[in-house]
Amino acid sequence: MCRTLQDAGWSVVEADAGDTGVELALEHRPEVIVTDLLMPRFNGYQVCRAIRSNQTFLPQPRIIVVSSSNYAADRTNSIEAGADDFLLKPIKPAELLHVLELEGGTTFIRRTPGVSKGASPPDTTFFRRAIGTPPMVRFWGVRGSIATPGDSTLKYGGNTTCIEVRADGELIVLDAGTGIRNLGRKLAAEFSGQPIEVSILISHTHWDHIQGFPFFIPAYSPQNQVRIKGYEGARVGLQSVLSSQMESPFFPVSMQQMPGYLQIEELKDMEFNIGKVKVRAAFMNHPGICVGYRLETSGGSIAFLPDNEPHSRLRMAPVSDSAQSYEVLAFAQKQDEKLIEFIRDCDVVIMDSQYDAAEYRSHIGWGHTCVDDAVALAVIAKVKKLFLFHHDPDHDDAKVESMAEWARELVAIHGGNVEVEAAREGVEVVLNRATA
Numbered sequence: 428m429c430r431t432l433q434d435a436g437w438s439v440v441e442a443d444a445g446d447t448g449v450e451l452a453l454e455h456r457p458e459v460i461v462t463d464l465l466m467p468r469f470n471g472y473q474v475c476r477a478i479r480s481n482q483t484f485l486p487q488p489r490i491i492v493v494s495s496s497n498y499a500a501d502r503t504n505s506i507e508a509g510a511d512d513f514l515l516k517p518i519k520p521a522e523l524l525h526v527l528e529l530e531g532g533t534t535f536i537r538r539t540p541g542v543s544k545g546a547s548p549p550d551t552t553f554f555r556r557a558i559g560t561p562p563m564v565r566f567w568g569v570r571g572s573i574a575t576p577g578d579s580t581l582k583y584g585g586n587t588t589c590i591e592v593r594a595d596g597e598l599i600v601l602d603a604g605t606g607i608r609n610l611g612r613k614l615a616a617e618f619s620g621q622p623i624e625v626s627i628l629i630s631h632t633h634w635d636h637i638q639g640f641p642f643f644i645p646a647y648s649p650q651n652q653v654r655i656k657g658y659e660g661a662r663v664g665l666q667s668v669l670s671s672q673m674e675s676p677f678f679p680v681s682m683q684q685m686p687g688y689l690q691i692e693e694l695k696d697m698e699f700n701i702g703k704v705k706v707r708a709a710f711m712n713h714p715g716i717c718v719g720y721r722l723e724t725s726g727g728s729i730a731f732l733p734d735n736e737p738h739s740r741l742r743m744a745p746v747s748d749s750a751q752s753y754e755v756l757a758f759a760q761k762q763d764e765k766l767i768e769f770i771r772d773c774d775v776v777i778m779d780s781q782y783d784a785a786e787y788r789s790h791i792g793w794g795h796t797c798v799d800d801a802v803a804l805a806v807i808a809k810v811k812k813l814f815l816f817h818h819d820p821d822h823d824d825a826k827v828e829s830m831a832e833w834a835r836e837l838v839a840i841h842g843g844n845v846e847v848e849a850a851r852e853g854v855e856v857v858l859n860r861a862t863a
């Protein structure tokens with residue numbers, strides 16, 4: 428490369444590593460810096476950042492990163508670090524000289540082809556006709572906190588939160604935990620060749636509720652529409668949280684590079700419609716911004732409250748340094764009454780019930796419900812069917828089963844009519860209130 432440049436009339440200073448390269452650059456103030464990406468002591472990104480952040484370096488040189496890495500993420504990251512061009516090795520002398528003759532940078536950076544986000548969305552009429560009668564719910568991930576594959580979770584499943592709802596021509600996905608991967612595979616197989624349209628409702632952006640999204644196959648096909656809806660997080664917006672989990676060095680494909688017709692909508696109102704399905708959201712008691720959703724379909728209603736800690740139980744808990752006043756408890760009770768109203772008379776309620784009552788005592792303030800409270804809320808609210816959900820990663824199949832049995836006993840003790848089951852991967856519930 429040196430010879431090529433010298434033969435073309437350039438004067439060249441050579442460095443054997445990144446850090447010495449930066450020193451030489453500061454000393455010689457070159458017009459152009461050609462740097463490798465993978466070098467000892469100081470890599471190409473660091474070289475770019477060191478030069479770009481050096482305010483005394485004016486005018487700034489042009490930086491050309493050369494690398495044997497053919498990954499799109501490495502190109503993008505180089506540009507983000509301050510490079511003007513990225514050339515893939517081996518580099519032909521003519522190619523390098525050509526780039527140096529060009530006025531502007533980023534000549535060799537090509538955007539990954541994808542559907543322009545402003546273009547009109549694909550036609551999904553076929554898909555809409557194919558789904559939605561009668562409405563149904565299917566569990567793809569029922570676990571809380573972290574995925575737990577293995578022998579001890581075979582029955583209920585180890586994937587984190589993801590539920591599919593098909594109703595009235597809409598495919599609605601509740602949360603994008605690791606379960607969404609299998610859902611994506613199923614959809615791709617079922618509608619192969621036909622554009623599909625999915626609305627994903629996000630309860631909150633804790634890992635166990637979003638981590639599967641980068642593996643959601645339908646988002647990689649330009650013919651599909653994927654709409655993600657949720658509320659702004661505690662620190663940054665929904666879009667930035669979702670895309671940051673796909674940033675390098677966490678993931679090789681950025682969200683912008685996903686070829687699907689992707690839209691992220693930050694919700695403001697607590698009531699909205701997805702087609703004919705009415706959706707209501709309510710804030711949950713959980714660290715950060717977390718909501719539960721209630722969906723009204725033609726076949727009945729579904730409430731999804733994956734992460735929540737009832738206020739009363741939390742405020743009743745003995746806290747060493749402050750006595751719980753009557754006012755505090757009355758307030759807490761009011762908050763829980765709001766939740767009861769939210770799920771009142773619901774056909775299917777999918778509710779956090781991560782702990783048993785004994786475990787809860789050592790998890791006060793963790794943002795989750797104990798099964799006794801989940802049952803109490805469901806009985807008071809007269810829900811028809813309760814699914815215990817967000818199973819603790821430490822609970823094996825036998826434990827989950829025994830919690831469901833205990834929940835059924837509690838319902839009987841209280842004279843309620845709630846049907847209780849522990850949510851299980853693969854289980855499908857058909858909503859047929861109209862025909863019942």
Ligand SMILES: [Zn+2]
Binds near residue numbers: 571572635733817
């Ligand atoms: Zn969770």
Ligand SMILES: [Zn+2]
Binds near residue numbers: 631
């Ligand atoms: Zn959470």
